[in-house]
Amino acid sequence: MAKDKNLSAIEALDATVVSAVASSLLPTIPAPEVASRMKETLFNRVKTSEANQRFMFADQGDWHTIAEGVQVKILRQESDSRSALVKMAANSCLPAHEHHFDEEAIVLEGDVWLEDILCGIGDYHLAQAGSAHREIRSEHGCLLFIRNA
Numbered sequence: 001m002a003k004d005k006n007l008s009a010i011e012a013l014d015a016t017v018v019s020a021v022a023s024s025l026l027p028t029i030p031a032p033e034v035a036s037r038m039k040e041t042l043f044n045r046v047k048t049s050e051a052n053q054r055f056m057f058a059d060q061g062d063w064h065t066i067a068e069g070v071q072v073k074i075l076r077q078e079s080d081s082r083s084a085l086v087k088m089a090a091n092s093c094l095p096a097h098e099h100h101f102d103e104e105a106i107v108l109e110g111d112v113w114l115e116d117i118l119c120g121i122g123d124y125h126l127a128q129a130g131s132a133h134r135e136i137r138s139e140h141g142c143l144l145f146i147r148n149a
Contacts, residue, residue, distance in 0.1 A: 063087065073085045081147065088110075095135060098132045100130075104125070105144050106125075107123045
């Protein structure tokens with residue numbers, strides 16, 4: 001409660017008063033051990049931030065052929081999940097297969113037949129663990145985002 005009162009008092013100060021007080025403060029140089037600790041803390045935050053963000057641009061990564069006219073590019077692979085792009089050329093297909101994990105698919109380009117249903121751009125499909133896909137085919141070609149976990 002006392003902390004909230006202090007914040008309210010500070011917030012109530014006129015901006016010019018705050019500016020005048022801030023400009024009257026002298027810069028200080030921290031002791032070497034404090035400066036070292038501050039630097040280490042900052043670098044650790046940057047490393048953590050970089051580790052939590054990863055980019056893969058369209059011209060990066062490798063496409064691997066998995067069937068005639070079908071390529072896959074792995075975007076992210078972890079022990080318990082994977083994200084990938086699947087590119088199917090016109091008149092290509094993937095053979096029937098089973099799913100050991102839940103798999104989500106979103107059509108990014110073109111159209112594709114999933115479970116005998118024609119799916120187009122923006123359509124979503126969930127294949128649950130233990131389910132089986134019939135042949136997946138694309139008459140005009142497509143690009144799919146696939147994620148499984």
